[in-house]
Amino acid sequence: MAFFDFWTESIAIDLGTANTLIIHNDKVVVDSPSIVAIDKKTDKIIAVGAEASLMQGKTHENIKTVRPLKDGVIADFNASEQMISLLISSIPSLKKRFFTPALKMVICIPSGITEVEMRAVRESAERVNGKEVYLIHEPMAAAIGIGVDIMQPKGNMIVDIGGGTTEIAVIALSGIVCDKSVKVAGDVFTGDIIYYMRTQHNLFIGERTAEKIKITIGSASEELESPPDDISVQGRDLLTGKPKEALISYREIAKALDKSIIRIEDSVMETLSQTPPELAADIYNTGIYLAGGGSMLRGLDKRLSKKTDLPVFIAEDPLRAVVRGTGITLKNIERYKSVLVK
Numbered sequence: 001m002a003f004f005d006f007w008t009e010s011i012a013i014d015l016g017t018a019n020t021l022i023i024h025n026d027k028v029v030v031d032s033p034s035i036v037a038i039d040k041k042t043d044k045i046i047a048v049g050a051e052a053s054l055m056q057g058k059t060h061e062n063i064k065t066v067r068p069l070k071d072g073v074i075a076d077f078n079a080s081e082q083m084i085s086l087l088i089s090s091i092p093s094l095k096k097r098f099f100t101p102a103l104k105m106v107i108c109i110p111s112g113i114t115e116v117e118m119r120a121v122r123e124s125a126e127r128v129n130g131k132e133v134y135l136i137h138e139p140m141a142a143a144i145g146i147g148v149d150i151m152q153p154k155g156n157m158i159v160d161i162g163g164g165t166t167e168i169a170v171i172a173l174s175g176i177v178c179d180k181s182v183k184v185a186g187d188v189f190t191g192d193i194i195y196y197m198r199t200q201h202n203l204f205i206g207e208r209t210a211e212k213i214k215i216t217i218g219s220a221s222e223e224l225e226s227p228p229d230d231i232s233v234q235g236r237d238l239l240t241g242k243p244k245e246a247l248i249s250y251r252e253i254a255k256a257l258d259k260s261i262i263r264i265e266d267s268v269m270e271t272l273s274q275t276p277p278e279l280a281a282d283i284y285n286t287g288i289y290l291a292g293g294g295s296m297l298r299g300l301d302k303r304l305s306k307k308t309d310l311p312v313f314i315a316e317d318p319l320r321a322v323v324r325g326t327g328i329t330l331k332n333i334e335r336y337k338s339v340l341v342k
């Protein structure tokens with residue numbers, strides 16, 4: 001068996017709308033934006049990940065940047081396959097191999113995914129030499145990554161706010177009891193900021209600038225204990241067409257994101273209302289766990305706590321909670337057999 005092990009490598013992939021992370025030998029070896037730059041003339045990929053991300057919004061007519069995943073699922077089959085293949089081949093220890101090893105993979109998928117979308121993920125993985133492909137639902141991976149014992153007959157609520165979707169799930173006895181997947185997450189927040197800047201400041205900004213604003217001063221509440229400083233934002237004036245600068249405060253961003261955060265709050269309340277009473281009693285004691293990049297929005301935990309009257313905890317290193325859980329599942333595949341999607 002050891003001989004065959006030499007021919008097989010195990011990797012865990014968090015295939016996200018915004019970022020793709022890969023774990024190999026218990027280490028995160030790839031943490032890269034899910035974006036590719038394609039030469040329109042030849043249809044060949046010229047850059048992937050961070051390099052392609054730098055080109056976003058700055059390309060000429062012969063180059064286009066594509067995000068192969070939308071709302072947590074594969075939107076561009078060809079680009080996603082090439083992206084996965086290039087990211088896997090960039091793993092340092094696999095680069096040294098003379099041949100491409102067979103891959104044993106665990107990939108996480110949104111809980112609201114359809115059969116067709118699931119098959120697309122599985123086929124993409126098989127095409128890049130995936131011999132054993134297992135799928136795991138994102139909230140389940142997040143729970144394992146946070147350190148929740150999912151095997152217990154005890155209810156835990158996970159809210160995973162990613163780039164394309166927000167996954168809300170109540171987990172008990174290694175299964176998802178009730179869940180909701182809403183397409184309001186990091187990408188929608190970015191869109192809200194672009195719209196706000198257009199309507200309130202007559203300033204046209206790109207996705208990368210909006211993303212930077214979100215990370216630097218993004219807030220879910222207009223009242224923060226330690227508010228970030230105002231930042232200056234450059235873009236194009238919609239009235240004159242000239243480049244222009246505006247000073248933006250976190251309070252303005254809180255206003256811009258308010259509607260989207262209300263939708264997330266409503267989805268959390270809806271999931272709580274569907275939770276069986278015994279599990280609701282457990283959640284009252286354990287609280288709600290937040291994971292994913294969106295959970296790092298300032299004041300979001302307090303706002304959700306106020307809305308639900310429950311304690312809300314942000315996972316340690318929330319950006320990597322899902323991939324950590326996927327990695328733990330890969331390492332103990334027999335133990336977690338029941339949570340993997342057949």
